[in-house]
Amino acid sequence: MAIVRSIPEGGNWKDVPASIVCRRIETIRASYERGEGSRSTYYGRLRSDAPSYTINTYFSRPGNGCHVHYAQDRVISHREAARFQSFPDAFEFRGSKAAVGNQIGNAVPPLMAYQVALQQGEPGCFVDLFAGAGGLSLGFRWAGWKPLVANDFDKYSLDTYSANIHDSVVLGDIRDDAVREEVIQKAREARRLTPDLPLLILGGPPCQGFSTAGKKRSMEDERNHLFREYRSVVDALDPDGFVFENVLGLLSMKKGKVFQQVCDVLGEPMADIRADVLKSDQFGVPQRRSRVFVVARREGQSPEPPSPVTAFPALEAAKRGVGVTPGAEAAIGDLPAIGPSEDGCQMALADPSSNFQRLSRGLIAPDEYLDVLKSQISVATEKQLSLIG
Numbered sequence: 001m002a003i004v005r006s007i008p009e010g011g012n013w014k015d016v017p018a019s020i021v022c023r024r025i026e027t028i029r030a031s032y033e034r035g036e037g038s039r040s041t042y043y044g045r046l047r048s049d050a051p052s053y054t055i056n057t058y059f060s061r062p063g064n065g066c067h068v069h070y071a072q073d074r075v076i077s078h079r080e081a082a083r084f085q086s087f088p089d090a091f092e093f094r095g096s097k098a099a100v101g102n103q104i105g106n107a108v109p110p111l112m113a114y115q116v117a118l119q120q121g122e123p124g125c126f127v128d129l130f131a132g133a134g135g136l137s138l139g140f141r142w143a144g145w146k147p148l149v150a151n152d153f154d155k156y157s158l159d160t161y162s163a164n165i166h167d168s169v170v171l172g173d174i175r176d177d178a179v180r181e182e183v184i185q186k187a188r189e190a191r192r193l194t195p196d197l198p199l200l201i202l203g204g205p206p207c208q209g210f211s212t213a214g215k216k217r218s219m220e221d222e223r224n225h226l227f228r229e230y231r232s233v234v235d236a237l238d239p240d241g242f243v244f245e246n247v248l249g250l251l252s253m254k255k256g257k258v259f260q261q262v263c264d265v266l267g268e269p270m271a272d273i274r275a276d277v278l279k280s281d282q283f284g285v286p287q288r289r290s291r292v293f294v295v296a297r298r299e300g301q302s303p304e305p306p307s308p309v310t311a312f313p314a315l316e317a318a319k320r321g322v323g324v325t326p327g328a329e330a331a332i333g334d335l336p337a338i339g340p341s342e343d344g345c346q347m348a349l350a351d352p353s354s355n356f357q358r359l360s361r362g363l364i365a366p367d368e369y370l371d372v373l374k375s376q377i378s379v380a381t382e383k384q385l386s387l388i389g
């Protein structure tokens with residue numbers, strides 16, 4: 001608590017006075033002095049006016065990122081982390097606190113997924129592999145796409161998925177032939193009801209194997225080959241295309257060879273494949289999170305990625321002619337003040353003071369939220385551009 005209290009809004013481990021003895025901070029300080037990186041998010045405290053940093057699966061630890069509340073002396077709660085990920089408050093996570101933390105940190109922000117989904121043409125149906133809690137699926141559902149079946153080997157993730165997205169799920173390891181067969185059978189059966197709708201495979205194989213952040217970043221990591229299982233489901237279901245999401249580490253691993261291999265294997269049955277890096281803070285999400293989206297089509301060209309609607313800070317937004325990314329206070333400022341490790345879910349919320357809060361509370365729909373942002377663009381931009389001169 002002494003460490004947390006000593007960090008001002010927007011500060012980090014560098015603000016912790018030497019009088020507070022902490023071996024981990026001493027190690028960080030020593031490596032910083034050796035020029036081995038600033039680790040500027042470690043022991044970070046959020047800024048009320050800025051989007052959060054990436055919500056990882058360690059947001060309940062102050063030393064593993066910028067996870068301290070901007071105004072209260074504690075790390076962000078699970079509900080607050082879910083807000084930064086743009087999950088609505090009505091979305092109910094299942095499982096232990098640790099399991100829920102993983103589900104939240106691993107998810108694609110639904111609001112970003114929604115904007116990717118809107119680009120995919122006429123809404124059809126989808127199969128979600130490595131579905132997790134269903135962040136990617138939720139965005140597609142908001143855009144009118146119908147879930148057929150989802151797979152994950154984590155029971156709690158699928159409990160969450162069934163409670164919030166759709167109850168046709170297959171629990172099990174996708175490397176297991178019987179599990180893959182069940183996914184394929186369930187997808188085929190469900191598809192019989194809507195045979196003419198476009199079909200997409202969605203999925204984000206786990207990031208640890210590719211991630212630049214983890215230690216196990218190697219070609220040998222078993223998980224790096226999960227895209228081959230993805231390919232075998234693609235072959236069996238013959239979809240119109242796929243949307244494959246992953247961490248940025250995928251692009252640089254083995255000097256780009258792994259990414260090339262993924263594109264070669266997954267792109268082979270497709271007419272077109274494209275990869276784009278999307279930053280969630282450019283899509284109205286109050287969080288900085290960059291991810292690679294690989295989108296392919298069996299026929300014709302893969303759709304373009306969505307156009308950015310926000311940027312941060314305000315000057316950057318004005319230069320780009322887009323709205324300003326909501327900051328932490330706009331994201332979570334209406335949630336109750338709580339103590340460390342409390343969750344506050346039974347406590348009353350303050351009146352919403354931002355459109356992002358209205359979106360989170362289900363008072364406005366995602367398209368209304370984006371429309372408001374887009375309508376604010378020209379007003380904000382004209383005013384700010386005149387200030388810039």
Ligand SMILES: C[S@@+](CC[C@H](N)C(=O)[O-])C[C@H]1O[C@@H](n2cnc3c(N)ncnc32)[C@H](O)[C@@H]1O
Pocket residue numbers: 103106107108109130131132133134135136137151152153154157172173174175203204205206207226
């Ligand atoms: C990055 S998360 C997916 C997040 C999800 N797309 C979302 O938006 O919420 C990856 C998921 O893959 C699952 N997974 C990892 N290896 C798997 C395997 N061999 N078979 C099935 N699921 C697996 C993990 O349990 C995890 O939920």
